[in-house]
C-alpha cells in the first residue's frame with residue numbers, strides 16, 4: 001500500500017517542485033501535530049487565515065450547529081440564510097458606514113474578480129490601476145493586476161486596460177484620470193514582503209480617486225481581522241475605500257471571500273445585465289457560521305489590540321547576526337536575511353526545530369512570521385529560541 005506521502009506526489013496536482021510535505025493529523029490552537037504526535041508551532045496561520053488559531057472551540061461549535069441545520073441550499077443571493085444575514089450585519093456594524101453591502105464569494109481571487117467587475121460596471125469605465133509587487137490572487141483578472149511579471153507572463157493575453165505603477169511612488173498617481181474605473185491596492189503589501197504605505201500615500205490615492213470618479217478598492221485579504229494590530233488597515237490609516245475585498249481569516253478556517261461596498265454601488269449588479277455576478281457556493285452557510293464565530297472571538301478576546309505587544313516580543317527576542325531587519329505591523333512580519341539561499345534553508349529546516357515557516361511570493365530574502373493572533377508571549381519566546389537555533393544551524 002502506498003503511503004500518504006507517495007499518494008500526495010502521485011495524485012495531487014503539483015505546482016511546486018519543492019512542497020513543504022509536512023503530514024498533519026491534527027491541529028489545535030497554535031500547534032499542528034504530525035504522525036506520532038510530532039508537534040509544530042504554526043508561524044504562518046495557513047497564510048493569515050487561522051487568526052483565532054486552529055479549531056477554536058467557538059468556531060467548531062458554530063460549524064457543528066450549522067451542519068445540524070443545513071448545508072448548501074441554493075446559489076448565492078436567492079434564499080434568506082441566517083448565517084449569511086447575521087455575518088453580513090456584523091461586518092457592516094464594524095466597518096465604516098458606506099461599506100454596508102456584503103457580497104459573499106468563495107475565495108480572495110473571486111472577491112477580487114467581483115470587485116473589479118463591480119468597479120467597471122458602476123463607472124462604465126475599464127482602465128484599472130494596480131501596483132508593483134501587488135498580489136491579488138491567481139485567476140485571470142487577479143493575474144492581470146499582479147505586480148510581478150515572473151508569475152503572469154506565461155498566461156498572456158491577460159485583461160486589457162490595466163496600468164501598473166510603483167508602490168509608494170507619489171508622482172505616478174497622475175495615472176489616475178477620468179478614464180480610470182478603479183485603483184486596486186493592498187494598503188499594506190503582504191507578498192511583497194510586508195511593505196507599508198508611506199505617510200500620506202493612501203490619503204493621496206483616495207483624494208485622486210474621488211476627484212476623478214474612480215473607485216478605490218482595498219484588498220485586505222491578508223491585513224484584515226486584526227492581523228496588523230487593528231481590525232482592518234482602514235482603521236490604521238483612516239482611509240475608507242469604495243470597495244473592500246476580504247477573504248482568508250474571514251471564514252475562521254473555512255473557505256470564504258467577500259467584496260463589500262455601499263448599497264448604491266452594489267446595486268449596479270442587479271440590472272443590465274441582471275445577475276452581474278453569480279456564485280454557487282459563495283457565502284456557504286457553514287463558512288459564514290464559522291466566520292462569524294471567529295470574528296466574535298477576535299472582538300471578545302481583543303486579539304487585534306494585543307497584536308502590537310506580541311509583535312514587540314518577536315522584535316525584541318529575534319536578535320541574531322544573520323537577521324538584517326524585521327519589517328511589518330502587528331503579527332504580519334518579514335524577517336530579512338542576507339540571501340535567498342539562507343531563507344530557503346531556514347524554511348526547509350524549520351520543522352526539524354518544531355516550527356512552520358513560509359516564503360513570500362515576491363520577496364526572496366525574507367521569511368514570513370504570521371502566527372495565529374492567540375499566540376501567547378511564552379509561545380512567542382519559545383518560537384524565538386527555536387528560530388535562533390535554526391539560524392545558528394543554517395548559517
Ligand SMILES: Cc1ncc(COP(=O)(O)O)c(C=O)c1O
Nearest residue numbers: 107108109135136137221222247
Ligand atoms: C492580498 C491578497 N489578495 C488576494 C489573495 C487571493 O486569495 P485566494 O488565495 O483566497 O484566492 C491573496 C492570497 O494570498 C492575497 O494575499
